[in-house]
Amino acid sequence: MAQTRERLVEAARDLFLLKGYHATGIAQILKTSGANSGSLYHFFPTKEDLLLAVLTWYRDNIDEGLLQFVYARIDDPIERVFGVLDGYRQLLLILEFEYGCPIGNLALELSNSHPAARTLIRENFENWLAAIEANVVAAQDRLPLDTDPRALALFTLTVMEGAVMLAKTYRNLDPFDSAVAQLRSHYDRLLAEGTEWSSPRPLPEPTEHQDESIQHS
Amino acid sequence: MAQTRERLVEAARDLFLLKGYHATGIAQILKTSGANSGSLYHFFPTKEDLLLAVLTWYRDNIDEGLLQFVYARIDDPIERVFGVLDGYRQLLLILEFEYGCPIGNLALELSNSHPAARTLIRENFENWLAAIEANVVAAQDRLPLDTDPRALALFTLTVMEGAVMLAKTYRNLDPFDSAVAQLRSHYDRLLAEGTEWSSPRPLPEPTEHQDESIQHS
Numbered sequence: 001m002a003q004t005r006e007r008l009v010e011a012a013r014d015l016f017l018l019k020g021y022h023a024t025g026i027a028q029i030l031k032t033s034g035a036n037s038g039s040l041y042h043f044f045p046t047k048e049d050l051l052l053a054v055l056t057w058y059r060d061n062i063d064e065g066l067l068q069f070v071y072a073r074i075d076d077p078i079e080r081v082f083g084v085l086d087g088y089r090q091l092l093l094i095l096e097f098e099y100g101c102p103i104g105n106l107a108l109e110l111s112n113s114h115p116a117a118r119t120l121i122r123e124n125f126e127n128w129l130a131a132i133e134a135n136v137v138a139a140q141d142r143l144p145l146d147t148d149p150r151a152l153a154l155f156t157l158t159v160m161e162g163a164v165m166l167a168k169t170y171r172n173l174d175p176f177d178s179a180v181a182q183l184r185s186h187y188d189r190l191l192a193e194g195t196e197w198s199s200p201r202p203l204p205e206p207t208e209h210q211d212e213s214i215q216h217s
Numbered sequence: 218m219a220q221t222r223e224r225l226v227e228a229a230r231d232l233f234l235l236k237g238y239h240a241t242g243i244a245q246i247l248k249t250s251g252a253n254s255g256s257l258y259h260f261f262p263t264k265e266d267l268l269l270a271v272l273t274w275y276r277d278n279i280d281e282g283l284l285q286f287v288y289a290r291i292d293d294p295i296e297r298v299f300g301v302l303d304g305y306r307q308l309l310l311i312l313e314f315e316y317g318c319p320i321g322n323l324a325l326e327l328s329n330s331h332p333a334a335r336t337l338i339r340e341n342f343e344n345w346l347a348a349i350e351a352n353v354v355a356a357q358d359r360l361p362l363d364t365d366p367r368a369l370a371l372f373t374l375t376v377m378e379g380a381v382m383l384a385k386t387y388r389n390l391d392p393f394d395s396a397v398a399q400l401r402s403h404y405d406r407l408l409a410e411g412t413e414w415s416s417p418r419p420l421p422e423p424t425e426h427q428d429e430s431i432q433h434s
Contacts, residue, residue: 018329019329019330020239020326020330022237022239022240023239023330097329098329100325104325104382105325105326107382107383107385107386108317108321108322108325108326108382108385109237109322109325109326112235112236112314112315112385113236113237113240118386118388121386122386122387125383125386125387151395151398151399152399154383154392154395154396154399155376155395155396155399155400157379157383158375158376158379158380158383158392158396158399159372159375159376159379160379161378161379161382161383162374162375162376162377162378162379162380162382163375163379165321165324165325165378165379165382166324166342166371166374166375166378168324168325168329169324169335169338169339169342170339170342171335175371175375178368178371178372179371179372179375181368182368182369182371182372182375182403183372186399186403186406189403189406
């Protein structure tokens with residue numbers, strides 16, 4: 001029975017991504033999952049219950065589904081940020097622009113009409129932001145002292161969502177690549193400024209960072 | 218009769234924006250427009266025909282519906298760019314985060330399933346990009362020589378679409394304001410660099426710009 005529930009969530013997840021929430025019919029979910037309607041209504045009395053389960057799945061699988069794949073290959077925290085963005089680029093390419101960001105799609109389709117879904121969509125964004133913010137914090141000694149890691153993470157998410165939307169519409173990677181290159185130039189300028197500012201800092205391999213006191217000087 | 222067609226397009230435009238395309242029913246379009254179903258099917262045999270008319274309306278009304286409102290108040294081309302972004306901020310605020318960018322919403326909901334709509338969505342984005350690009354070109358003597366106006370316009374659109382999506386999801390302006398502030402800091406850095414680079418340029422009020430020859434030097 002637990003497997004049936006899982007198959008239903010996975011089928012709905014993939015169909016919502018490909019077709020959107022409203023355009024996905026119950027019959028397609030049953031067909032794709034191989035479950036019968038009794039099971040469906042047992043686990044998910046309404047279509048919205050299934051939506052909430054899909055959003056919960058995404059929220060709880062950001063590590064296995066997205067981050068670990070990138071982090072296994074890349075150590076540098078700034079490169080990890082762009083590695084995550086590259087993951088969306090690969091998705092767009094491999095799946096021929098049919099898929100975008102699953103959360104972003106549902107955010108625009110449902111955020112007005114489904115308050116419970118909106119809460120889970122926000123939790124998904126918060127998870128993503130926390131991951132990017134942690135990378136910015138890990139690179140903070142290379143960035144200007146007044147860098148706000150949360151704001152830079154939010155800017156990165158903003159660019160990713162906009163870039164995926166444009167790539168889907170244009171059905172090519174040009175707008176995505178152009179926007180990410182501009183974001184990269186923004187990070188590069190911050191890194192160049194950060195290097196300037198950090199020159200009076202302690203030399204490499206200090207036992208403890210003095211950033212706090214530097215920030216307030 | 219022309220008025221009835223117009224009323225149908227306006228009703229559909231507003232309902233698609235508030236509820237999305239799939240979630241809007243024919244009955245609601247008839248009720249909001251005050252038209253009868255005979256007129257509806259006369260002008261728009263299918264719901265998709267109505268969608269295409271709405272996207273055509275947006276495409277042909279970017280000046281009256283968006284730009285002129287901003288340009289009447291603001292002369293500086295860079296401030297015009299941020300004035301256009303501020304227009305979306307006002308929309309989010311006044312309409313309590315129910316509306317976002319009408320084109321972005323339809324882009325994510327329909328770009329896979331409706332190729333004809335996708336073409337018109339792209340034309341809408343192209344109009345918006347041309348307007349922003351014209352402002353960047355108008356400010357080009359204050360920007361670094363290697364600034365690509367099209368790429369900077371595309372980056373601006375990307376940030377706007379992502380920022381509107383996040384504001385709708387969070388139902389507050391914080392993510393929008395934060396992303397636009399980051400974009401502003403990107404423009405500010407370009408303007409600061411541009412001022413540096415432009416110092417060897419001709420003094421104000423040259424009869425003709427020599428940018429071409431400078432670029433190739």
